Amino acid sequence: MSELDTIDRRILDLLQQEGRLTMTELGERVGLSTSPCSQRVKRLESLGIITGYHAHINPAAVGKSLLVFVEITLSEKSEPIFKKVRDELQNMPEVLECHLVSGSFDYLVKARLTGMSEYRHMLGTMLKQMPVAAQSSSYVVMEEIKESSVVRIDRSRPRT
Amino acid sequence: MSELDTIDRRILDLLQQEGRLTMTELGERVGLSTSPCSQRVKRLESLGIITGYHAHINPAAVGKSLLVFVEITLSEKSEPIFKKVRDELQNMPEVLECHLVSGSFDYLVKARLTGMSEYRHMLGTMLKQMPVAAQSSSYVVMEEIKESSVVRIDRSRPRT
DNA sequence: TCTGAAAGGGTTGATGG
DNA sequence: CCATCAACCCTTTCAGA
Numbered sequence: 215m216s217e218l219d220t221i222d223r224r225i226l227d228l229l230q231q232e233g234r235l236t237m238t239e240l241g242e243r244v245g246l247s248t249s250p251c252s253q254r255v256k257r258l259e260s261l262g263i264i265t266g267y268h269a270h271i272n273p274a275a276v277g278k279s280l281l282v283f284v285e286i287t288l289s290e291k292s293e294p295i296f297k298k299v300r301d302e303l304q305n306m307p308e309v310l311e312c313h314l315v316s317g318s319f320d321y322l323v324k325a326r327l328t329g330m331s332e333y334r335h336m337l338g339t340m341l342k343q344m345p346v347a348a349q350s351s352s353y354v355v356m357e358e359i360k361e362s363s364v365v366r367i368d369r370s371r372p373r374t
Numbered sequence: 375m376s377e378l379d380t381i382d383r384r385i386l387d388l389l390q391q392e393g394r395l396t397m398t399e400l401g402e403r404v405g406l407s408t409s410p411c412s413q414r415v416k417r418l419e420s421l422g423i424i425t426g427y428h429a430h431i432n433p434a435a436v437g438k439s440l441l442v443f444v445e446i447t448l449s450e451k452s453e454p455i456f457k458k459v460r461d462e463l464q465n466m467p468e469v470l471e472c473h474l475v476s477g478s479f480d481y482l483v484k485a486r487l488t489g490m491s492e493y494r495h496m497l498g499t500m501l502k503q504m505p506v507a508a509q510s511s512s513y514v515v516m517e518e519i520k521e522s523s524v525v526r527i528d529r530s531r532p533r534t
Numbered sequence: 535t536c537t538g539a540a541a542g543g544g545t546t547g548a549t550g551g
Numbered sequence: 552c553c554a555t556c557a558a559c560c561c562t563t564t565c566a567g568a
Contacts, residue, residue: 218436263435315515409553536567551553
């Protein structure tokens with residue numbers, strides 16, 4: 215029903231790399247005319263497979279030249295606490311990512327900041343809003359070797 | 375010279391959130407007609423401030439339901455080794471991000487994978503291609519609480 | 535599901551304020 | 552640096568296969 219065929223996968227691949235391709239151009243690259251190509255893209259959007267389109271910008275150009283990862287360990291692990299942490303982090307725009315991880319700590323947070331004063335402020339907010347944050351370790355990024363969100367699309371195994 | 379004014383910042387903000395906005399619509403939202411708006415966007419692109427446009431997709435829809443972070447520590451830290459690591463990681467499409475960090479380890483790698491077999495394969499490749507990788511720790515993401523690359527644009531301080 | 539064609543809207547570039 | 556306008560291109564929709 216919502217199986218993705220080879221053309222769908224190529225569309226996803228191309229739009230991940232060039233998010234402003236016209237439907238005409240995209241259609242030519244995947245071997246379709248404009249109409250069905252546009253139709254497929256709309257379908258991928260409404261299925262929630264394409265979740266949005268975003269310009270990628272150079273963070274330094276808008277003053278966000280500090281990239282930090284913070285590992286947070288909670289001393290108490292209950293569902294209300296988890297929920298509070300989720301809600302708080304959602305409302306912090308400098309926090310780009312937050313993941314609940316297995317292993318030796320609980321949350322891995324990625325944040326882009328203007329500098330150390332914003333960093334101190336963020337850590338303060340976190341520790342205040344998340345009272346049981348027993349421990350945190352921060353890692354400042356010295357060099358961004360690679361940063362992308364483009365997922366490799368494996369060749370389809372269509373049902374012949 | 376390449377100072378960003380208030381309108382530029384609003385353009386960056388809007389295009390980060392809706393990367394396929396038409397120049398006409400974008401112009402209306404920032405109070406410009408189509409041409410100067412398009413002109414500004416082109417300028418932001420050619421200055422390298424907007425670095426690209428990308429569709430964001432649901433990784434699970436294309437089978438990438440495993441998200442892993444790997445911390446890598448090198449036992450030997452020389453420039454040739456750093457260069458080799460950079461080159462190797464650039465060529466691994468499952469590696470979405472790689473950062474050189476300060477602190478108790480060297481590289482933080484973020485990868486999206488189809489499953490454990492791909493994970494094992496990736497780790498094997500890493501340890502083989504990066505001979506001095508003395509140690510690595512992996513963290514499997516149990517829940518993605520937040521994931522975005524949209525940077526908050528602070529209100530400009532225009533030079534009046 | 536695709537193609538093709540027609541109508542509506544967006545983009546581009548020249549012109550002028 | 553901005554608005555306007557015309558020519559061109561893209562998108563959308565609807566037949567028809």
